[in-house]
Amino acid sequence: MYRQLIERYKQKPLSENALKILKERYFFKKPSGEFVENSWFDVCRRVARVVAAAELINNPRLEKMTAAEKLDFVRQVESDFFDLLASRIFLPNSPTLFNAGIGADYELLYKPLEQMKLEDYQKILDSRNHLHMLSACFVVPVEDSIEGIFNAVKEFALITKAGGGIGSNFSALRPKGSFVAGTHGKASGPVSFMHVFNTAVSIVEQGYRRRGALMGILNIDHPDIMEFIDAKKGNDGERVLKFFNISVGIPMDRLEILRMYENDEEIELKHPKWHHPTKVKVREIFKKMAQNAWETGDPGMVFLGEMNKYYALYPYREIISTNPCGEIGLSAYEACNLGSIDLAKLCDDKGVFDWESFAKVIRTAVRFLDNVIDVNVFPIDKITQAVKESRRLGLGIMGFADMLYKMEIPYNSEQARSLAKNLMAFMALHAHEESSRLGQEKGNFPLFEYSRYPNGFIPFSMDVSDYDDEIREHFNTIAKKYKRNVAVLAIAPTGSISNIADTSSGLEPNFLLAYVRYVNKLSTNEREPLFYVNEVLAKKLPENELLRIRDRLIEEGSLRNIDIDERLKKIFVVAHDIDPLDHLLMQEAFQSYVDNNISKTINVPNSATVDDVLEIYVEALKHKIRGLTVYRDGSLQTQVLTSAKDL
Ligand code: TTP
Ligand code: GDP
Ligand code: 5AD
Known part of the structure; x- marks a missing residue:
């Protein structure tokens, strides 16, 4: 079944749209502009080869093999990866497609598999340069000093140049008007400094490929929270903080905020350098959030408390921010690489889903993403270290809406949500089993002993699915001893790669x-x-x-x-035929079996009122989700991402 599936989709021609995107941004070009790559299979060969070469770095089993056995093994891995990519059933995030192989000799990247020698793989590894950066998601801490702030600006510039998206939580910065001892002056506050980051990133870009993409978070109890919520107001086309998505951080339990909202309580705004007692009604904060989201689509909300609740390294490490689209919460200097499986391709035209092949795809994809970590080159040493310590992955899905069309199941139905839970639970089970198997084969992530896994920890909330017993069994037995990755799953927007795969994006309905x-x-x-x-x-x-x-x-x-x-x-x-609550419930259905987060937009019609939006913000607090983005049709929104549609 698996072979047939792979062959079927390998032979399927790419759409004109997919080819255009590839030509514009993904095919390798010489500095003269001449194409080095001319087909999708060229990209797949290069990426599969580079990622397979990681086995020479991270697989202790190879040490016991003869040279001939080693070569056979690495070639087989390359061949498995190539099939997966060439069929477009699984695609890694854009930076992996853009940057894998940068610096290597072209001859080595594209020659036929049968001609590859061990030293060729080694040469490819040795030639990686400082732009061999394969991850989409970064979080950089911003400290409360001029030096710390401008050091972070530099880090933002370097990561943007390499093609990553970056998030920061600005809550450490003292509020506007607070005292600065050294200069006897007054601090200008987090929002003013966000403009510095925005400007820096507006100037740096990754060549013809990507512009910057940022997430700015301020916690709900920071004294400048009201100014922050207004920070993108006045978006008028030449847009304010154009490169930022902004979100209000909820570091405490979301139910605590819900309680305060319902009882009409005030929240104390605080910062160690702020000595004026300040309180504001939670309802006032939410009203402002809803008003601005109604107007401009910002701010969103991120439930940092909820993320840490399911973070296997908490409290040893703490998630402080997410990447620009919210699907990955990270601790300071952590990064994450993503990949997504196209569910629609796993479903035939009669609506029958191929679970067996799904399992095989999941397992190969986990190995692929784990290998990416070892061939990745980061522009900052602290990132290299943090990534190697936790080995976080973000394997997810795309093509869900197209799959539902094939199965003739409405997106806004209990049947669709129940299927979502089963798909994601199945994926969580196989992906986590594979991560544990890799732990046994190649070693656990170095901070495993500091994590909650040895105590039988389950890193997601669960709901009701056909795989619950097996999942519990996994985390109560083998996962107590072996785990290669601190977290494994995430659902990304797949803004570009779903276009390359000719499928619907992420878990979203078609637009x-x-x-x-x-x-x-x-x-x-x-x-x-x-x-x-x-x-x-x-x-x-x-x-x-x-x-x-x-x-x-x-x-x-x-x-x-x-x-x-x-x-x-x-x-x-399509998105606008679906009730906001049905959007939210779908997000929750998937989230119950995802250890990282989910990128989801709750679409509301243009006619929705500010109160309608407010209701969604409050409703969101009642659900086991990790964040919220609302977009009202036709409202002004700074589109941070260069989805193909807006190119
Ligand atoms: P620092 O560079 O740490 O200032 P400092 O060392 O002189 O003061 P302190 O001992 O009180 O830390 O910056 C502290 C914060 O003030 C930081 O958030 C940046 C902000 N700041 C301004 O907004 N404007 C300024 O002119 C200066 C010097 C700092
Ligand atoms: P895709 O792999 O290109 O399809 O990316 P997704 O749309 O799934 O986005 C995943 C993550 O990649 C986002 O959350 C960002 O962290 C990052 N990202 C997406 N688009 C951009 C972009 O245009 N520029 C930069 N710098 N990062 C982006
Ligand atoms: N918080 C989290 N994600 C956001 N996105 C846009 N704004 C925010 C925000 N404030 C994400 C949406 C969408 C992608 C294009 O950007 O979830 O998936």
Whole structure:
């Protein structure tokens, strides 16, 4: 089954859209602009080869092998990785696709597998340079001193240059107006310094590939919280803090904030350098958050307390911030590399899901992502160290909405949520079993003994799934002894890689069923139209039906107001056909089996009021989720990410 599946999708041609994105940003080019790579398989060969070479660094088993056995082993690993990538059933995050192999001799990167020698793999490893950076997610601490702040600015610049997205929690900075001893002056506060970071990152970019992407967090009990919530107000096109997503941090139990909200209590705002007692009603904070989110899409909320509750290294280490889209909470200087499995490709046209192949894909993907850690080069030594100590991974999914279309299950249904839990529980089980197996084969993550795993800790909340007994059994037995990675799962937005995979993004519903997309070439600024109709819909609708509705579908994006079979309308829902609560419940369903976090946007219609948005913020506190982003259709939002749609 697995082989057939791989072959089927290896042979499937890439869409014009996917090829355009690859050509614009992913194919290796010489400094002259001449393409070194011309096909998706070229990219896959390079990436699979570099990531397989990690076995020479991290696999003690190889030490006991003869040279011939070693070579066979590494080639086999390369071949397994190549198949996975070439079929586009699994893709790593963009930096891995961009940067793997940078610095190596082209001849070695692309020659046929049968001609590879052991020393070729070694040469590839030896030629990695300072831009061989394969991770998407970073967190940098910002200390309360001019030196600390500007040191962090430098770190932001170096990480952006290498292609990573960065988050920081600015709560350590003393509030605006507090006393500065050295100069007898007054501090200008965290928000003012965020502008410095924004400006620095606006100037640094990763060549033709990516611009900066930042997350700024301020905790709900920081004295400058109200100013922070307003920090992106006045977004008017030439946008304020353009490179930042901002989020209010909830470091305490979210239920504590819910209680204060419901009892209309005040929260004490504090900082060690702040000597004026200040209190503000939690309801006032939430009202301001809702008002601004209604206007601009910012701020979101991040439940740092909830993240630490499920963090296997807490309290030895503490999660202080997330990366720009929220799917990974990290401690100081930690980084994380991501990868996503396309669920839609694991489901055939009759709606039958191939669980056996799913298990095999999960296990190979965990090995792949774990290898990425060992071939990664970071621009800052403290990051190298923190990453090696915890070996955090973020394996997730994409194509969920397209899979549901194939199965004819509405996204906004209990059936879809129950399926989400089963899929994610199955994934958690296999991914964690693989991480423990790798622990046994290659060694545990170095801080394992300081973690909660030896006590039988389960790093997610669980709900009800078919795999609960097996999951409990795993964490109560083998995981007490072996674990290669502090955390393994995360659901990313997959903004770019889902386009390369020609599938729906992350766990999100499709945004539109049909559209015209303008791709703007970064190099020349020309805009080109690309026409797109959802592939599953096109298969399920008779051709004449599709032709009949095509123009209206392009205009409206949804089937909602089109004269068509009611059953199809229920199945082929898009983001705006779905109630905000159903969005939230889907986020919770997945989160119950994810150890890191999930990137999810709660879409609300343009007609939603500020009170509607407020209700979602309060409702979110009642659910086992790790954060919230609300976007009201048509509101002004700084789009931090360069999704293909906005290029
Ligand atoms: P520091 O550089 O630590 O200042 P300091 O060592 O003179 O003072 P102290 O002994 O009180 O720490 O900066 C402290 C904070 O004040 C930090 O958040 C940056 C901020 N700050 C300003 O906003 N403006 C300034 O001109 C200075 C010097 C600091
Ligand atoms: P993809 O791998 O490119 O599809 O990335 P995702 O959309 O899944 O985003 C995953 C993470 O990558 C985000 O949370 C960010 O940390 C980072 N990221 C995404 N887009 C950008 C970008 O345009 N610039 C930078 N610097 N980082 C990004
Ligand atoms: N907090 C967390 N994630 C955010 N995103 C946008 N703003 C925020 C925020 N404040 C994420 C959304 C979406 C991606 C494009 O960016 O979750 O998935």
